Each structure stands twice: as C-alpha cells, then as structure tokens.
Amino acid sequence: MTKKITKISAQKSKGRYNLDLDGKFAFGISEMTLIKFGLAKNRELNEKEINEIKKYEDIARAISKSLNYLSHHLRTEKEIFDKLRSLEFNNATIKAAIACLKDEKYLDDKIYAENFVRTQANLQAAGPLVISQKLKLVGISNTDIEAALAVYKINDQMENALSLAEKYQKHYSKNSIIKQKQKINQALYAKGYDSDLIKATIDKLVFEEDNQQQLENARRTINHIWSRYDKYGREKAYRARSYLYGKGFPAEIIDQVIGEKENDGTGSDFK
Structure with missing residues (x-):
C-alpha cells in the first residue's frame, strides 16, 4: 500500500519541513532528508520507503543536534553519545550519527586528546596524572591518552611544576620549612605530578632558615x-x-x- 505526498510546507524553524501524506500531516523532515530522498508533491511512497525516510530523519536530527553541541568547542564520542541519549535518541541512531560525524572529521578523539593536553599543560600547568583522569572521564581510550601525553615532555612538566612550587612556597612561607615542603608536595600531587618529579622539584627550591x-x-x-x-x-x-x-x-x-x-x-x- 502506498501513500501520496500531498503537501510539503516549511516550518518556522529554518531548514525544517512538514510532510503531509494523503492529505494528513505525517511527520517533520529536515532539508537534508528532503534532498536525500528527492521528496516532492504527488510522489508515491510505499511503507518501506516511509520507514527508511523516518530512520534517516532520526539520524539527520541527531547529526543536527550534535553539530549544534559541537559549535561551542570540541567534543568526544562519549560526550556526543551522552548528549544524544539525554535527547532520547536510540542507540542505533546515535551510532549512525557518530559514524557520520567521524567520517566528516567533526569527531576525532585523538585530536581532542592532543588539544586537551596542550591546553591543560600550557594554561593550567596541570600534571599528566590529572590530565589523564580528566580524559578518561570524557571517554578517551588509554591508547589515545598515552599518545597525547607523549608530547608533554618531562622538561616541560618540570618547568610547570617548578613554577607552581615557587608560588606555593611564597604562599606557605609563614609555615615551618618541613610544613612548607609537605604542603608543596600535596599541592603538586593534587595538580597531577608524580612523586619522583615532585621530589626533584622541591629539591630545586631554596629554603632559608629564619x-x-x-x-x-x-x-x-x-x-x-x-x-x-x-x-x-x-x-x-x-x-x-x-x-x-x-x-x-x-x-x-x-x-x-x-x-x-x-x-x-x-x-x-x-x-
């Protein structure tokens, strides 16, 4: 059994259209779906074609929502998945949308991880342990994390840690030297530096006994x-x-x- 497209009308939202079949509103579609299936008035659609259009429309909507979410800054696959789930898209639709976004280079966890490491190292002076934890929270794989952290050289880590340590030393200057070292150690650990680098950093500081x-x-x-x-x-x-x-x-x-x-x-x- 087929149904005829009796009307295609624009919605208030730009790029969205209402599709009427046999004189009744059937469902809304995007411009992407309209072009993809060559939909036009008086065209006959069978049940299989209608289901394919609906399925593609769900994916097109998911892609559109994702692109809007991506417009603010880079996202990971997990972040896109979680966002689309919160909008009640099913898993199959989400996976198809993500596959399309990856093909078009809108999504790339490896690039995300590399940019994140540079930002955290340069702007936050964060250590690799904290950076790794944050990347895991947004779904980056261990392989991509290790590859991204490889560009954060030990000399750069030491430079960042020493800069932080000198600030902490001034902040805790009213404490005893032992307490200063303890607090600097704790602060650097909280920033994500490992114990060996922290010890080497503290050894570089000059503590004057007053x-x-x-x-x-x-x-x-x-x-x-x-x-x-x-x-x-x-x-x-x-x-x-x-x-x-x-x-x-x-x-x-x-x-x-x-x-x-x-x-x-x-x-x-x-x-």
Whole structure:
C-alpha cells in the first residue's frame, strides 16, 4: 500500500519541513532528508520507503543536534553519545550519527586528546596524572591518552611544576620549612605530578632558615591553640608540644615557646 505526498510546507524553524501524506500531516523532515530522498508533491511512497525516510530523519536530527553541541568547542564520542541519549535518541541512531560525524572529521578523539593536553599543560600547568583522569572521564581510550601525553615532555612538566612550587612556597612561607615542603608536595600531587618529579622539584627550591620568623610563627600558632588544651590539665604542655611537632617546628623553638607559656604567670597570650 502506498501513500501520496500531498503537501510539503516549511516550518518556522529554518531548514525544517512538514510532510503531509494523503492529505494528513505525517511527520517533520529536515532539508537534508528532503534532498536525500528527492521528496516532492504527488510522489508515491510505499511503507518501506516511509520507514527508511523516518530512520534517516532520526539520524539527520541527531547529526543536527550534535553539530549544534559541537559549535561551542570540541567534543568526544562519549560526550556526543551522552548528549544524544539525554535527547532520547536510540542507540542505533546515535551510532549512525557518530559514524557520520567521524567520517566528516567533526569527531576525532585523538585530536581532542592532543588539544586537551596542550591546553591543560600550557594554561593550567596541570600534571599528566590529572590530565589523564580528566580524559578518561570524557571517554578517551588509554591508547589515545598515552599518545597525547607523549608530547608533554618531562622538561616541560618540570618547568610547570617548578613554577607552581615557587608560588606555593611564597604562599606557605609563614609555615615551618618541613610544613612548607609537605604542603608543596600535596599541592603538586593534587595538580597531577608524580612523586619522583615532585621530589626533584622541591629539591630545586631554596629554603632559608629564619629562626626569628620560625619563632614568631610558633608563638602565633601556640597562641591559637594553647587554651584548647586546658581540659588536659598536666598534659596540656605535652599535647601542645606534640601539635607543634606535627607542624614541623624544630625542637628548640618548641621548647622556647612552651617555656614562655608556662612561665607566663598570667597565662595570657603573647603580644
């Protein structure tokens, strides 16, 4: 049984048309579908042809939605798949749309990964571990990740890590040297650098031992925590000392500030 195209009319949306069969609205089609099947008024369509048109139209719509999504910036195959699923396209339609987009070079996970690595390295100074994790989240394969990271040379990683470390060193300068190193280590690890590179980076930093600054920092710290340990009675000094050790202050400075506190007859904070 066939049906006749009785009317093709433009929709408000540019490039979209209504298709009427036997005097009734059947379904909407894109300009791509109209041209692909050479649709025109009075043409007869059998059931198989109608189903093929509908199937192609679904793919054309999926491609159109994908191109709009791609217009902002590069996407991965997984991102396109997830986006089309959220728009309720079926898997077969999505796979066909993705295959078309790959053929036309709109989608290329390898190029995406290479661009992402360059951006993260140059603009964010991110390390390879974080970059790898982010790429996995958007569906990039391990093979493509390894290939993309190969251009992020160890010298470039070291340069980025050292630049970050110097900034962290200034930020944590009021801490003890041991604590500074701990915090720099943690910060670089969070940025995605491995332990060997972090150690090599920290070894390049110059830490100046300033006993007066250390003493001031220790006094400031114990002022903050001294009353917290009142409930421990005779163990108060012991617990305060343990806290300062944990912060990386040297033993002689800890002994001095604890002694000052214990000898302070009023129990008031340092001024």
